[in-house]
Amino acid sequence: MQTLLQKDESLLLGLDIQERLIPAMFYKEKVLKNAQILLTGARKLGIKTLISEQYPKGLGKTDEALKFKTIADFNALDHNDESPQVRLFEKISFSVMNDEAIAKCIKSTNCKSLVFFGIETHICVLQSVIMALKMGFEVWLIEDALSSRSKENHKNALRFMQTCGAKIINTESFLFGLMSDAKNEHFKAISTLIK
Numbered sequence: 756m757q758t759l760l761q762k763d764e765s766l767l768l769g770l771d772i773q774e775r776l777i778p779a780m781f782y783k784e785k786v787l788k789n790a791q792i793l794l795t796g797a798r799k800l801g802i803k804t805l806i807s808e809q810y811p812k813g814l815g816k817t818d819e820a821l822k823f824k825t826i827a828d829f830n831a832l833d834h835n836d837e838s839p840q841v842r843l844f845e846k847i848s849f850s851v852m853n854d855e856a857i858a859k860c861i862k863s864t865n866c867k868s869l870v871f872f873g874i875e876t877h878i879c880v881l882q883s884v885i886m887a888l889k890m891g892f893e894v895w896l897i898e899d900a901l902s903s904r905s906k907e908n909h910k911n912a913l914r915f916m917q918t919c920g921a922k923i924i925n926t927e928s929f930l931f932g933l934m935s936d937a938k939n940e941h942f943k944a945i946s947t948l949i950k
Contacts, residue, residue: 759932770873774815852886872900877912
């Protein structure tokens with residue numbers, strides 16, 4: 756059966772949801788809540804996940820509200836462990852595509868669809884998305900798990916990325932878009948997550 760996204764061809768990317776950045780975001784509680792739902796849902800559905808941290812020495816690590824385990828590579832996934840497992844990368848470039856190690860990891864997955872969430876929508880997310888589109892990836896944005904310091908910058912960046920070809924959805928649409936119907940073995944677990 757056809758689904759909105761193909762799980763084996765999709766990579767979930769969480770950008771820079773860090774302890775010294777998130778307090779300044781206007782949708783901070785919503786971003787943290789939906790980011791954790793995305794991480795947990797991706798794990799249940801078998802979606803590879805990558806998280807970046809922008810200059811953690813100055814901006815801190817990923818906010819402690821997000822719970823996950825880091826893995827060395829996607830082949831190191833512990834299939835007996837239900838907790839979110841992610842590849843974690845530090846970066847100093849705004850775009851993840853400009854970081855050599857991250858770009859190499861993304862290319863190694865052979866994924867066609869990149870699904871972004873995180874902060875800030877109008878800086879790191881925007882630059883990552885524009886570069887990903889130029890590189891030929893299908894790009895999706897999880898609107899209710901993105902934010903900037905100002906609502907106006909967030910909305911402006913979303914509009915711009917959409918005109919460039921990015922597809923905008925929300926957390927529930929993404930997770931249910933990976934299943935074709937309620938008979939999917941993960942339907943109940945995903946339904947519980949979003950309540």
